[in-house]
Amino acid sequence: MSTVLEKTDKSINIGLTDEHREKIAAALNRLLADSYMLYLKTHNYHWNVTGMNFQPLHELFEEQYTELAEAIDAIAEQIRTLGHFAPGSFKAYSKITSIEEEEDVPSAEVMVKRLQESNETLIRTAREALGPCEEAGDEASLDLVTERLRNHSKVAWMLRSHLQ
Numbered sequence: 001m002s003t004v005l006e007k008t009d010k011s012i013n014i015g016l017t018d019e020h021r022e023k024i025a026a027a028l029n030r031l032l033a034d035s036y037m038l039y040l041k042t043h044n045y046h047w048n049v050t051g052m053n054f055q056p057l058h059e060l061f062e063e064q065y066t067e068l069a070e071a072i073d074a075i076a077e078q079i080r081t082l083g084h085f086a087p088g089s090f091k092a093y094s095k096i097t098s099i100e101e102e103e104d105v106p107s108a109e110v111m112v113k114r115l116q117e118s119n120e121t122l123i124r125t126a127r128e129a130l131g132p133c134e135e136a137g138d139e140a141s142l143d144l145v146t147e148r149l150r151n152h153s154k155v156a157w158m159l160r161s162h163l164q
Contacts, residue, residue: 012083020136025084027129028141030096031148032075032086034125037099038118039068044102045111053108057162064115064155071148078144098125109163116159119152126152 012021046061076086087093094101099118106114126149133142 014081016082016136016138020132020138021082021084023132024129024136024138024141025079025082027132028075028079028082028145029084029087030098030125031122031129031145032072032079033093033095033097034099034122035068035072035075035148036093037097037101038115038122039065039072041099041102041118042068042115045115048105049108049111051108053162057108057112060158061111061115067151071151074144075148078141081140098122112159112162116156116163119156119159123149123152123156 014021016024042061042065046058046065049057049061076088079086087096098121102114126145129145130142130149132138133145
């Protein structure tokens with residue numbers, strides 16, 4: 001199944017070929033799906049964290065899911081600027097995400113470890129999106145992906161530091 005929604009606007013003339021726009025949109029769709037799944041996981045952990053580190057982790061997770069909510073919107077809007085529809089359902093996300101959905105409530109330490117791993121997964125997804133953006137010369141999408149790389153690299157580092 002294609003990772004790009006079928007309906008696209010072929011009348012768009014923004015200096016990118018239809019093929020480039022489709023490849024970039026497909027890469028951004030994966031980035032969006034992974035970001036949304038990470039958002040859900042982080043929000044879940046924010047609600048359910050317990051233990052001696054409750055307060056700092058509760059606040060850290062809130063900071064992270066709030067930033068992710070803004071990023072999700074920016075990614076979806078960038079997909080729309082390319083003339084493609086952004087996926088917006090769990091069913092669609094589950095078909096293209098690389099991040100596993102959580103169904104349990106682990107310890108605070110396991111939460112931090114899982115979020116670190118999920119951020120690293122998102123970093124890999126973002127790195128995969130760089131190629132289509134660079135190939136097409138799409139600086140706007142490239143800038144968005146680069147910002148996601150920078151953000152998730154920092155978050156992964158912060159989470160790793162909590163575990164040491």
